[in-house]
Amino acid sequence: KQEVTQIPAALSVPEGENLVLNCSFTDSAIYNLQWFRQDPGKGLTSLLLIQSSQREQTSGRLNASLDKSSGRSTLYIAASQPGDSATYLCAVRTGFQKLVFGTGTRLLVSP
């Protein structure tokens, strides 16, 4: 059974810091991995999708890496801003459209 763990559960940083969020999964037989952002009481916004054959993806200040063999992914956020405050979820795709999620990292960026 695929299990996804995210560390840390919560993170508080001052504005401008670079930060790394971690995601690990137990079964390396995945199709891809997707990072999402969730604001309080809202749905999920897709940030980055990494296919199983890829090592990393970049979008603006975000960079996600994938090491499938070791079951790890990281989300790097450069020059953090207060607007980045949200919960970040990673999910691995194990079936046609089945995602298995971690419990998320709650990020607070202070001005």
Next chain:
Amino acid sequence: DAGVTQSPTHLIKTRGQQVTLRCSPKSGHDTVSWYQQALGQGPQFIFQYYEEEERQRGNFPDRFSGHQFPNYSSELNVNALLLGDSALYLCASSLGHGNTIYFGEGSWLTVV
């Protein structure tokens, strides 16, 4: 380009009642999935529909059922509601296999 839309956004039901939640996928998407997210947890996969058939199902009882219509929109039905069914229900859509999955804003269900 409208994204994934869900209705209603909030609803309150009494234990034992039945509820229907609705979802319209992102334009051009043919596959719809439903997830349940309890407070403080990650979303849990309920089931997925493609070509009007349930293709995959998570670990949810038969009280949870669904339907996909020819226009790819979908409904989630939950019968005999329990207090523990209170959660955010998220609909997701994608085109085919391996592409980005997009989520709607969700439907907040409170069972009292």
